Amino acid sequence: MKIAIIGGGPAGLYSAILLKKQRPEAEITVYERNRADDTFGFGVVFSDATLDNFEKYDPPSYRRITQEFAYWDDIAVHFRGTVHRVGGNGFCGCSRRKLLLILQERARELGVSLLFEADIDDEARFADAELIVLADGINSRFREKHIEHFQPEVDVRSNMFAWMGSTRPLDAFTFIFQETEWGPFIAHAYQYEAGRSTWIFETDPATFKRAGLEGLNEKQSADRMAKIFGWFLGGHQLLTNRSMWRNFPMIRSKRWVKDNMVLLGDAKATAHFSIGSGTKLAMEDAIALADAMHRAPSVEAALQQYEEGRREEVEKTQHAADVSLVWFEHVDRFWDFDPVQFAFGVMTRAKAITYDNLTLRAPDFVSEVDKAFAKQVRARGFDVDIAKPVAPMFQPLKLREMTLANRAVVSPMCMYSAKEGVPGDFHLVHYGSRAIGGAGLIFTEMTCVGRDARITPGCTGLWNDEQEAAWRRIVDFVHANSAAKICLQLGHAGRKGATKLMWDGMDRPLEEGGWDVISASPIPYFPDSEVPREMDRAAMDAVKAAFVQAAERGKRCGFDMLELHCAHGYLLASFISPLTNQRTDAYGGSLANRLRFPLEVFEALRAAWPAHKPMSVRISATDWAEGGITGDDAVVIARAFAEAGVDLVDVSTGQTVRDAQPVYGRMFQTPFSDQVRNEARVATMCVGNITTADQVNTILAAGRADLVALGRPHLVDPSFMLRAAAWYGADGVFCPPQYLPGKEQIFRNSVRDRQDFDDLKIKAKPKTRAELKAEATKPLAAE
């Protein structure tokens, strides 16, 4: 078998090694345009898990690699004169040049032919090869040549970065966040061999310009960086090697395989340097390709298996890298944070590291985070314990005169079980049990302001006396039997009205018994949905009046808070999104115009609602669709409502148009809450696939939201909050006297359960290489 490999980087060389081991008879050639030791970059990083893989697949190169490596366990975050260190990270670094020399040597040993200074521009010369590996890096000529087939998507990120080196020794992966007269600079630095460290400098484009870096040569820009970070470099030099400033391209390719050609490493997909995964991904691609070639009966089947089997893992890493790079791009959002909260944000930015996970690894750090959080709460007038604070989710919050005992919220959820808008016994039990369960705040489902404002025939309403009495019964129960506050969510279904109950076909039009449907523009939700009537001014006045009347009823019911539903494609959302609002009058066109009617309704409600009670607005912070609302628009929307007197923005996303492409995942809407909170400077509630108390604490401690709502988790566990309180030992959480024996038991058992769980986690975690090395080099105690 003949195999041609274009590119002698980590992907090309490692695939040559693994394929040659598998097929010693194969004729494998690596074509590299550079000379053998002619390489850019300084160090590369691998996690312990990646090294485990290398050990399994090729022990000889693994051994040589690990002999040359520098290990570290800690991450250190320097910010505003402070440094926070967190251990247990298990990483190592090595020189890229040495790595390539080791791989070249190993490849040669096995009988791979290495041809240097061989710049390949046409695959036709490999017509006799059964497999062609395209490992030609980030600017892959072959990916571009077959662009129609591979369909790469290149997202050039806004921040500028430059890769440099230094002689400054480092004992931790080091992040330095440096304020300068031009704006913030970030250094990502780590040691990769004795006396050598990698330094990646990053800054936003405006700071880059203001700092005059544009047009400087390598040496001049290195001198500028050395000046900025001189206090840390301590006289050590910065070294350059093609260290030009550039923008990072996030590359994703729709296809990785064409005939017998396969893209590997950076050629097919990149991952931002802030998670240190470029070389790891390249070498793990080589492993996946070799595995597929081993298993599959033909090259064609192997390439298919490689692409199918590997894609999910690569996309997961890319997603983590995306989340991380966005954090760094918006670091100015957190610049005025308490340094320990800032450091917590750095650690938890990519979702893999959480509050509980850090509690195990760095309990003192988390205790400091908790204290800083408690201090902020105390600064708002609460007499909370600062010396031994409870976890963030158990800290109180005040909105106007309403005090919430904790930060966990039952998200608004339609039960589709009302009769003519009247909530019944089901609703009493549903809301009552969740209030007893300990959440600080309970939202009602979207409660409709008129019969024709309903989504479905099962929706609750608040337009007549019977409904008002039924809601008052529920509110009274909540107040009499729990510490929870209850918020009324008012809405109008708009073009999503007159549809079936959730379990009969969500958003599908009713076959009979429907009603008049209105919207900002006459665009049906599904092609076969009823075409809504475009609202004229008289219809707007009628809707506004209906909202105000419902709020008046809500006031009489004794609700603690009022939320205006402007999300999920319902009536008011249909005004805000340009995809559903095509009006040419004063209520269409610019975002300011599209916001006019929702703001008008909000202002009318604010005037009707008691001044001492808070109001929130729920928004879809993105439509997840081309041409729709984006996170940046959400900031403008939030500011507009804040100016109109909103106390909290409830940040949801999507559900506005049918062809949306949401990117789901754990806590997938939290970045929007983060953006709104820290750019518009308004309190937010986040929601969406948040399922554990650990996630709730992570979000709150990192300052990404002020409240966290859980919807589906509360459907199956009304006592979510009480369980969480038991887990964290926060016994201040409310429990009705009737249930106290249960509370005592779960609190007692949780102490032991948590201890067992932590012990198990610690036992199950293998020692990091840094720990093993430290043990091996520790002098023996004198006997």
Ligand SMILES: Cc1cc2nc3c(=O)[nH]c(=O)nc-3n(C[C@H](O)[C@H](O)[C@H](O)COP(=O)(O)OP(=O)(O)OC[C@H]3O[C@@H](n4cnc5c(N)ncnc54)[C@H](O)[C@@H]3O)c2cc1C
């Ligand atoms: C300037 C720069 C500096 C970097 N520094 C670091 C660093 O210090 N640490 C780190 O972890 N990561 C670094 N990276 C990222 C990292 O190099 C990649 O993620 C990783 O090397 C990907 O491996 P690869 O084999 O896919 O591609 P590469 O390592 O880029 O290898 C591709 C190889 O293909 C060769 N090639 C390209 N076209 C042809 C052709 N037509 N014919 C023959 N040969 C060809 C190139 O010369 C190159 O050697 C850096 C990237 C850049 C752009």
Ligand SMILES: Cc1cc2nc3c(=O)[nH]c(=O)nc-3n(C[C@H](O)[C@H](O)[C@H](O)COP(=O)(O)O)c2cc1C
């Ligand atoms: C059955 C059900 C009904 C819902 N009804 C409403 C509603 O009436 N108003 C609203 O704003 N959101 C509604 N939502 C959305 C939730 O409030 C929440 O934003 C969503 O479920 C994501 O959170 P989760 O992952 O915690 O469930 C509903 C969700 C579910 C599952």
